[in-house]
Amino acid sequence: xxxxAGMPAEQIIESMMAFKKGTRPAxxxxxxxxxxxxxxxxxxxxxxxxxxxxxxxxxxxxxSVAAQAAGSIGAPK
Amino acid sequence: MSQLExxxxxxKVTRRDLIKLFxxxxxxxxxxxxxxxxAFAKSAAHVVILGGGIGGSxxxxxxxxxxxxxxxxxxxxxxxxxxxxxxxxVIAGMHTLDELTFNLETIKSKYHVNVVIxxxxxxxxxxxxxxxxxxxxxxxxxLVVSPGIDFKFEDYxxxxxxxxxxxxxxxxxxxxxTLKLREQMxxxxxxxxxxxxxxxxxxxxxxxxxxxxxxxxxxxxxxxPTAKLIVLDPKERxxxxxxxxxxxxxxxxxxxxxxxxxxxxxxxGGRVVRLDAATKTVETDGGDFKADLINIIPNxxxxxxxxxxxxxxxxxxxxxxxxxxESELHKEVYVLGDSAIADAMPKSGFSANSQAKVxxxxxxxxxxxKNLEDPVYxxxxxSLAGENYxxxxxxxxxxxxxxxxxxxxxxxxxxxTELTAQPILESVYQKNWQRQFxxxxxx
Ligand SMILES: Cc1cc2nc3c(=O)[nH]c(=O)nc-3n(C[C@H](O)[C@H](O)[C@H](O)COP(=O)(O)OP(=O)(O)OC[C@H]3O[C@@H](n4cnc5c(N)ncnc54)[C@H](O)[C@@H]3O)c2cc1C
Ligand code: HEM
Numbered sequence: 001x002x003x004x005a006g007m008p009a010e011q012i013i014e015s016m017m018a019f020k021k022g023t024r025p026a027x028x029x030x031x032x033x034x035x036x037x038x039x040x041x042x043x044x045x046x047x048x049x050x051x052x053x054x055x056x057x058x059x060x061x062x063x064s065v066a067a068q069a070a071g072s073i074g075a076p077k
Numbered sequence: 078m079s080q081l082e083x084x085x086x087x088x089k090v091t092r093r094d095l096i097k098l099f100x101x102x103x104x105x106x107x108x109x110x111x112x113x114x115x116a117f118a119k120s121a122a123h124v125v126i127l128g129g130g131i132g133g134s135x136x137x138x139x140x141x142x143x144x145x146x147x148x149x150x151x152x153x154x155x156x157x158x159x160x161x162x163x164x165x166x167v168i169a170g171m172h173t174l175d176e177l178t179f180n181l182e183t184i185k186s187k188y189h190v191n192v193v194i195x196x197x198x199x200x201x202x203x204x205x206x207x208x209x210x211x212x213x214x215x216x217x218x219x220l221v222v223s224p225g226i227d228f229k230f231e232d233y234x235x236x237x238x239x240x241x242x243x244x245x246x247x248x249x250x251x252x253x254x255t256l257k258l259r260e261q262m263x264x265x266x267x268x269x270x271x272x273x274x275x276x277x278x279x280x281x282x283x284x285x286x287x288x289x290x291x292x293x294x295x296x297x298x299x300x301x302p303t304a305k306l307i308v309l310d311p312k313e314r315x316x317x318x319x320x321x322x323x324x325x326x327x328x329x330x331x332x333x334x335x336x337x338x339x340x341x342x343x344x345x346g347g348r349v350v351r352l353d354a355a356t357k358t359v360e361t362d363g364g365d366f367k368a369d370l371i372n373i374i375p376n377x378x379x380x381x382x383x384x385x386x387x388x389x390x391x392x393x394x395x396x397x398x399x400x401x402x403e404s405e406l407h408k409e410v411y412v413l414g415d416s417a418i419a420d421a422m423p424k425s426g427f428s429a430n431s432q433a434k435v436x437x438x439x440x441x442x443x444x445x446x447k448n449l450e451d452p453v454y455x456x457x458x459x460s461l462a463g464e465n466y467x468x469x470x471x472x473x474x475x476x477x478x479x480x481x482x483x484x485x486x487x488x489x490x491x492x493x494t495e496l497t498a499q500p501i502l503e504s505v506y507q508k509n510w511q512r513q514f515x516x517x518x519x520x
Pocket of ligand 1: 127128129130131132133152153154155158160161162163164165195196197198223224225226248249250251281282285380382413414415416424425426427428429457458459
């Protein structure tokens with residue numbers, strides 16, 4: 001699954017407009033997209049497109065706990 | 078999509094199915110301020126946070142993103158935090174409590190936050206100091222309070238904290254009670270009756286009791302098919318009741334002769350007023366119910382600490398300025414999460430996290446003498462109505478007419494459709510969301 005970070009702005013904007021109109025099927029984004037004006041969507045799209053490209057990580061819960069532990073000084077639980 | 082439509086509502090989904098259905102997809106999980114960190118100047122302002130749960134931990138991290146120089150201290154009573162999020166899964170045996178346990182070590186080391194493990198016992202708002210059980214005093218420039226909830230046992234004759242800690246767990250703060258409730262469910266006799274009694278509004282995690290009810294029914298379906306779960310509710314409706322009840326029909330025979338789950342509304346006598354622990358009976362407005370397992374989730378109010386500090390109003394909750402989360406009762410004190418009155422926003426971890434980000438920006442801007450911007454909040458509550466069946470409610474929020482209200486046409490619950498893939502995908506996204514979420518809060 002792609003992460004929004006580094007995604008071309010046009011692609012984000014097009015997806016959001018399609019979610020808004022209902023032409024792209026969605027589980028959550030139908031509702032989330034209708035919460036933002038077109039200008040807000042553009043602002044977010046330009047923000048995300050400037051972020052370093054990041055691979056979507058399909059983490060497990062154990063990995064989330066490990067990620068937290070790895071960044072810490074002390075031993076994790 | 079055709080391949081998915083042929084299957085039932087009770088199935089696992091593969092990654093390939095997902096891609097076939099929607100193509101690729103993503104969840105936004107990027108920082109909003111851009112991080113920086115460095116040693117603080119002596120003159121830097123000191124922001125003290127009481128409670129290092131979802132609200133407090135998120136706030137510390139995002140305040141650091143917004144201000145590299147401010148001095149930040151979190152005072153949290155326990156060295157470890159067990160997230161309530163997905164704790165119903167522990168009852169169902171899908172996770173262990175260890176998988177839900179986090180600490181503040183990363184917040185401390187990565188974001189240069191001073192973490193103190195101690196219980197806060199009081200504050201002096203004039204001198205701007207807080208006091209802990211160990212007798213230490215901390216002075217602050219800004220105080221942020223995110224202490225979670227407290228239970229109103231007094232609303233139920235015969236029920237109290239001691240019974241909750243022993244034979245009648247509410248399991249509405251994740252921990253030993255969660256495991257106890259699981260044990261009781263596993264040990265229930267064949268053909269027995271279990272009761273879940275959800276609280277009156279407002280309360281933490283509005284879909285939580287109904288997700289839990291679903292898991293009981295799912296467990297009974299597999300291991301105790303003649304057992305029955307009765308939900309005794311003081312309310313007429315509950316969050317996501319339309320998709321929840323649809324799921325119960327599809328999965329647990331809801332409303333049929335051999336339903337595994339029954340729901341009693343307040344007007345039908347669902348409100349529990351008394352517990353007789355000795356005979357395992359609850360009295361409701363409609364009469365007595367005897368059961369093998371009783372899970373009363375009590376009515377709630379703001380966390381004890383918020384009450385003690387005088388931050389609550391007559392409702393038992395903390396009124397706040399909607400633009401900054403600053404208390405309406407005490408200047409320079411901010412209240413986040415479950416304890417705060419946030420109007421249309423439900424009391425969820427997602428909400429606490431969103432409020433913490435808005436508040437972090439407001440505190441940083443105020444310290445820099447800048448004007449506050451109009452905030453945008455968001456909440457998505459995902460729940461499971463079965464291990465592979467998700468339902469959701471979502472909204473983006475703004476301040477309108479002095480209240481936090483849904484923005485645009487964003488508010489809504491999952492549509493009920495005949496697409497079998499939809500609830501399956503919701504369950505997949507929900508599990509992924511939770512994993513990303515705890516990273517956002519604690520690392
Ligand atoms: C069964 C269940 C399932 C849930 N599922 C979800 C979900 O899927 N998604 C979701 O978004 N939300 C979920 N929630 C809700 C979520 O857990 C809460 O809304 C969230 O934790 C609120 O954050 P908070 O910061 O207000 O309080 P908390 O996270 O409870 O943090 C409060 C902290 O303050 C500390 N504290 C309190 N008093 C003191 C004191 N005097 N001194 C020092 N420290 C103190 C506590 O130890 C605690 O660490 C669920 C809740 C339950 C019960
Ligand atoms: C509020 C929290 C959010 C959640 C929980 C969320 C969740 C999701 C989910 C589940 C999907 C898959 C599609 C679906 O089934 O709906 C998705 C896709 C997407 N989201 Fe969000 N989202 C959120 C916020 C946002 C925001 C604020 C933006 C603003 C730009 C955004 C932009 C997108 C885009 C562009 C996609 C499509 C990605 C692709 O496949 O090309 N999301 N999101």
